[in-house]
Amino acid sequence: MAKQSNKLTAKTVKNLAYDPDSTNKYADGGGLYLFIHKNGSKYWRLDYRRPISQKRNTLALGIYDEVTLEKARLKRDEVKRMLADGIDPAEERNHHRDELKAKLENTFEKFATEWLKIRELEGKVDRETIRKLNRDILPFIGKLPVTDLSVEQLERDVTNSLVERGALESARRAKSIMGMVLKLPLKRRLITYNPAYDITLPKPIKGNHNAVVSESELKTMLQKIWRYHAENPRARLRTELALKLSAYIYQRPNEIRELLWEHVDFDNQRLCFRASKTHQEHIVPLSRQAFDILKQLEDMRTTSEFVFPSVKSSHESMSEDTIRQALNRLGYKGKHTAHGFRATARTILGEELEYRIDIIEHQLAHTVRDPNGTAYNRTKFLRRRRELMQLWADYLDTLRQGGDVSVFKPLQEENIILFNKSA
Structure with a gap:
C-alpha cells in the first residue's frame, strides 16, 4: 500500500x-x-x-x-x-x-588583471591602458561575469557614453582593450564568442587628425590659447600651460599628459622618455619658452609624479578630454585636436619654413630610415633638433604677437624678379 x-x-x-x-x-x-x-x-x-x-x-x-x-x-x-x-x-x-x-x-576585472600581468611579463608599458580600464571600463563592467557580457551591454555601458561625449578614439581603444581581455575566457571555453568584436562604432573620418595648418588660423588659435585662463577663470591654469607646451613641443598628446617629473632634465634642458608609439627612447630639446613653462609648472608642483596631474587624483594624469574640451571651448571642435599640434608643426615647418623633413620626423619620434637603412636614433641630429625647437618656438611667438615671420623663412631668390631701380 x-x-x-x-x-x-x-x-x-x-x-x-x-x-x-x-x-x-x-x-x-x-x-x-x-x-x-x-x-x-x-x-x-x-x-x-x-x-x-x-x-x-x-x-x-x-x-x-x-x-x-x-x-x-x-x-x-x-x-x-x-x-x-x-x-x-x-x-x-x-x-x-x-x-x-x-x-x-570569473569577472571581467579578474581577466583584465590577468591580461595586464601577462603584458607586464612581455615588457609592455600599460600606463595609459590601465588608466582607460580604471576610468572607462572597469567601473561599468568590471564586476560582471564574462558569461553575462553581450555586445549590447558593452555598447550601452562602455562605448556609447564615450561616443556621445565625442571621444571616438577612446571608444575605439576601449573596444580594443575589451576584445583583448575577453580572448582569455574565450580560449578557456568559458565563453563561446567574443562580444567586443561586434561592437559598432562610428566610422572615423578619413584623413589625418584635424589640425590648423595655415599661418592666419594658427595666429588666431595661439592668441586664444594664450588668453584661455584669463577668459575662462574657472578653467585650470595647468590646462592653458598644457596647451602652450603642446604647441611648442608637438609631441603625442598622451606623452604630454602623462609626462613625469623624472622625464624632465632641467640641467640639460630637455625631456627624455619612451615614445608611446615606437617604444623607443626619445629626446625632446626644450626651447627657452618650453623650459619656462616647465619651470612655472614646477612652482605649482604637488606630490604627484605627473607634470599634469588629474584634478581628481594625484595618482593619475590629466584626462585626454581636458585638452579636447579646452579646444572645443576655444571654438576648434572639428577643426583642431590635441594630436593636431603635430600636424601643424610638421606642415608649417616643412612647407613654410622649409626645414629638413628628416630632422622634423626625428623630432616627431617617427621611425625614420636613412638611405643606408639606419633606423631612428634618439641622439641623431640632436644639435639640429635643438635649433629646430628654438626656431619653432620663436616663430610661434612672433606669429602670435603679430610680428614679421618672414625672417624665419629662407630666401627664394630664384623665384623673385629683380627690377633695375634705374630703369
Whole structure:
C-alpha cells in the first residue's frame, strides 16, 4: 500500500511549535517533512535514497515561511522526477552551486588583471591602458561575469557614453582593450564568442587628425590659447600651460599628459622618455619658452609624479578630454585636436619654413630610415633638433604677437624678379 502524501495542512504548519518531548519532525509524505528547531525556526527536509549507492540522504528544501507548504510539495515532486531519471538532486545542486560560484568569480576585472600581468611579463608599458580600464571600463563592467557580457551591454555601458561625449578614439581603444581581455575566457571555453568584436562604432573620418595648418588660423588659435585662463577663470591654469607646451613641443598628446617629473632634465634642458608609439627612447630639446613653462609648472608642483596631474587624483594624469574640451571651448571642435599640434608643426615647418623633413620626423619620434637603412636614433641630429625647437618656438611667438615671420623663412631668390631701380 502506497504511503499517504500531503498529510499536513497550511494551518497545521503555521500553528506547529517546538516540543522538547518530540522529534519535532512532521511528515507530509513522500519523504517530505517539517523540522522545527528549538529556536522556533521551521525547516523543510526531504529524505531520499541516492540513485547509485541507494544510501539514504537528506536534502534541505528551504525555511518556512519563505517556502510555503505548497512550494515545498512542488520541490518534492521535482526531486522525485530527478530521481526517476537517475539524477541525484544533492549532486545536481552542488554542481549548480559550483557553476554559479565559478561564474561569479570569473569577472571581467579578474581577466583584465590577468591580461595586464601577462603584458607586464612581455615588457609592455600599460600606463595609459590601465588608466582607460580604471576610468572607462572597469567601473561599468568590471564586476560582471564574462558569461553575462553581450555586445549590447558593452555598447550601452562602455562605448556609447564615450561616443556621445565625442571621444571616438577612446571608444575605439576601449573596444580594443575589451576584445583583448575577453580572448582569455574565450580560449578557456568559458565563453563561446567574443562580444567586443561586434561592437559598432562610428566610422572615423578619413584623413589625418584635424589640425590648423595655415599661418592666419594658427595666429588666431595661439592668441586664444594664450588668453584661455584669463577668459575662462574657472578653467585650470595647468590646462592653458598644457596647451602652450603642446604647441611648442608637438609631441603625442598622451606623452604630454602623462609626462613625469623624472622625464624632465632641467640641467640639460630637455625631456627624455619612451615614445608611446615606437617604444623607443626619445629626446625632446626644450626651447627657452618650453623650459619656462616647465619651470612655472614646477612652482605649482604637488606630490604627484605627473607634470599634469588629474584634478581628481594625484595618482593619475590629466584626462585626454581636458585638452579636447579646452579646444572645443576655444571654438576648434572639428577643426583642431590635441594630436593636431603635430600636424601643424610638421606642415608649417616643412612647407613654410622649409626645414629638413628628416630632422622634423626625428623630432616627431617617427621611425625614420636613412638611405643606408639606419633606423631612428634618439641622439641623431640632436644639435639640429635643438635649433629646430628654438626656431619653432620663436616663430610661434612672433606669429602670435603679430610680428614679421618672414625672417624665419629662407630666401627664394630664384623665384623673385629683380627690377633695375634705374630703369
